[in-house]
Amino acid sequence: MISFTNQIELRHLVYFKMLAEELHYRKAAEKLFISQSALSQQIKQLEQLIQISLFDRSNKKVALSESGKSLYKDAVQVLNKVESALTNLELIKIGNTGQLRIGFVASAMQSVLPGLLKNFHKECPNIKFQLDELNNREQLMALKNEELDLGFMRSNHVDAGYDIRSVYKETFSLVLPQNHPINAETFINIGQFREEPFILFPNDQSQLYYQQIINLCADQGFAPKIAHRSIHAPTIFKLVEYGMGVSVIPTSLAHTENKEIKFIELKKITQRTELYAVWKKKSQNPALPHLLEMLTNFTL
Numbered sequence: 231m232i233s234f235t236n237q238i239e240l241r242h243l244v245y246f247k248m249l250a251e252e253l254h255y256r257k258a259a260e261k262l263f264i265s266q267s268a269l270s271q272q273i274k275q276l277e278q279l280i281q282i283s284l285f286d287r288s289n290k291k292v293a294l295s296e297s298g299k300s301l302y303k304d305a306v307q308v309l310n311k312v313e314s315a316l317t318n319l320e321l322i323k324i325g326n327t328g329q330l331r332i333g334f335v336a337s338a339m340q341s342v343l344p345g346l347l348k349n350f351h352k353e354c355p356n357i358k359f360q361l362d363e364l365n366n367r368e369q370l371m372a373l374k375n376e377e378l379d380l381g382f383m384r385s386n387h388v389d390a391g392y393d394i395r396s397v398y399k400e401t402f403s404l405v406l407p408q409n410h411p412i413n414a415e416t417f418i419n420i421g422q423f424r425e426e427p428f429i430l431f432p433n434d435q436s437q438l439y440y441q442q443i444i445n446l447c448a449d450q451g452f453a454p455k456i457a458h459r460s461i462h463a464p465t466i467f468k469l470v471e472y473g474m475g476v477s478v479i480p481t482s483l484a485h486t487e488n489k490e491i492k493f494i495e496l497k498k499i500t501q502r503t504e505l506y507a508v509w510k511k512k513s514q515n516p517a518l519p520h521l522l523e524m525l526t527n528f529t530l
Contacts, residue, residue, distance in 0.1 A: 240312065242276040243305045245269055246284065250302045253292045303375075310376045314515075328517035331360045331378045333369040335436075336463055338382035338505055340482040342398045346528050350521055357517045365435045365461050373508065379515045380522075381508045384439045384480075388508055397525060398505040402446065403484040404494040405429075405470045405477040417494050420478075421450030427457030427475035429466050436461070442501060443478050449499075467491055480505075 245262060249269065252258040259266040277284055284298035294302060317329055334343055347359060364372060369381035373392065388394050404420070406412065412422055424447075433440040447454045457475045460466050463483045470477055471490040480503050484493040507525060509518060 237279050238276065240309075242272060242279075243309060245272045246276055246298075247302065247305050247309060249273060249285070249292070250294055250298060250305075253294070255292065306375050314376075328356070328515070329358045329360060330380065330515065330517050330521060331362070332380050332382070333362050333364045333372055333378045334382040335365065335369075335384055335505075336363060337384070337480045337482045338398075339363070340485075341400065341480075342505060342528070343382065346521075346525060349528065350524050353524070354517070354520055357520070366437075367435055369508070373510060376510075379509060379513060379518050383506055383508060384436050384503060385508075386438060386504070386506055391511055392508055393511050395507045395525070396504050397507045397528075398482075399502045400505075401481045402443075402478050402496045402499070402501070402503060403481045404496065405466060405479055405484070406492050406494065407470055407473055407476075408490050408492050410476075410492070412494075413492070414494050419450055419499075420446055420496070421452065423454075423476055424450070424452040426455070428454040429458045429460060429469050429475040429477040430454070430456055431461055432459045439503060442503060446478065446496075446499065446501060 245258075245264075248262055249255065249258040252261065255266050255269055259269040262269060273284070282297045283295055284301060286293045286295050314329070314331075332343075350357070362372070362378070364381075366383040366385040369378060369383050370385070370388065372378040373381055382397070386394055386396075404417075404423075428443075430443055431439055443454065458469055460469065463479060464486075466477050466479065467486055467488050469475060471488060478496075481493075481495055484495065507522075509522070
């Protein structure tokens, strides 16, 4: 083992990570509750120990060097592992047996997650949950950095190091202003909206879902005129209410107290949108297999 690893302390990585994120000594020092000179000294000490410059410093600007970018990715994972280990130790001390960090898109909370977590809590009451609502891309990044143990997303594009399982399949629903002339009785197909602006989830946030909507329209011989983009159902509903366009959402999200909009479920089309569970194949969280086993047998 390289000798300098015995001289690097956890605080070096904590200080480095903060400066790498802030790229400003004063701001980083304030968040660490230390002086700017103390932070500068610790960073210099770390660079001297590894004999590599981690930051490019010019004209009073701070930027990560290529080596710094590489170390940052590893430092994030190391610090996350330490935090997770300490959390699990604390849970064991007070009589609990673990923690699961779960990411989810909003529609998962309207379909699979509530029942699944309720049942799991009954069988494994000592395993705690940390829930984070994140889009598909954010979940994949958090899984990569080991900030999540399990993600529920509308994307099946994952790397080889991950396992993926379809957990819920559902229909699409149109979102229209309440005063729109088309209703459930007069609706024929989505081609009736070819001249209207659409409000969709961003392509870069949910490529699979986005492409499905494009395909729905293409089946009726048109490309949707995308006027606005949002990943949040309440925002989409407000935009529809104000006449900014129509939208297509998973049916599990098609409910609201907003009386100025209405929904039409697209039951007669063959396409369905799927929710996927994604996790790292080499996950070392001992609580995860219990939830995955229950997920295999879970039905709504």
